[in-house]
Amino acid sequence: MSETPKIDRQREHQANERTFLAWLRTSIALIGFGFAIARFGLFLRQLNLAITQRESSVNPWFNSENLGIVLVVFGVITIALAAWRYNQVFWQIERSDYQPQRWGVWLMTGMVMILGLMSLPLLLLRNHIPSRPNSPLQPQSRNFDRN
DSSP: OTHHHHHHHHHHHHHHHHHHHHHHHHHHHHHHHHHHHHHHHHHHHHHHHHHHSSOOOOOSSSSHHHHHHHHHHHHHHHHHHHHHHHHHHHHHHHHTOOOOOOHHHHHHHHHHHHHHHHHHHHHHSOOOOOOOTTOTTSOOOOOOOOO
């Protein structure tokens, strides 16, 4: 009869570990998206400079590089919070006084929604790369004087 509580506690610890790993995967995804967004924004700016030969006007505070940095920082903070919550739940399971907390789920949901909404203007209001007739990526017409 004493085996049942031990098995139940093992299952609870395993569920706690799976939850931690899910938060870890979420953190890695946030960091990866942040890195990709920051680098892709930099790539687009460099491409625009190469094609138009002039610097594009970029908002110094609200741009893809800064959004990418915020996502990376948020991913790192999420890892720290996940580890803290894992440890907290571990000891609650050991003391048999587990208390579910929904604030972490609501916090993560709210932050991801805010960051997602912040990315919309960057997608919708992005400056389109104007084409130039003599850009290196377009074929150049050659007019030969036939005199």
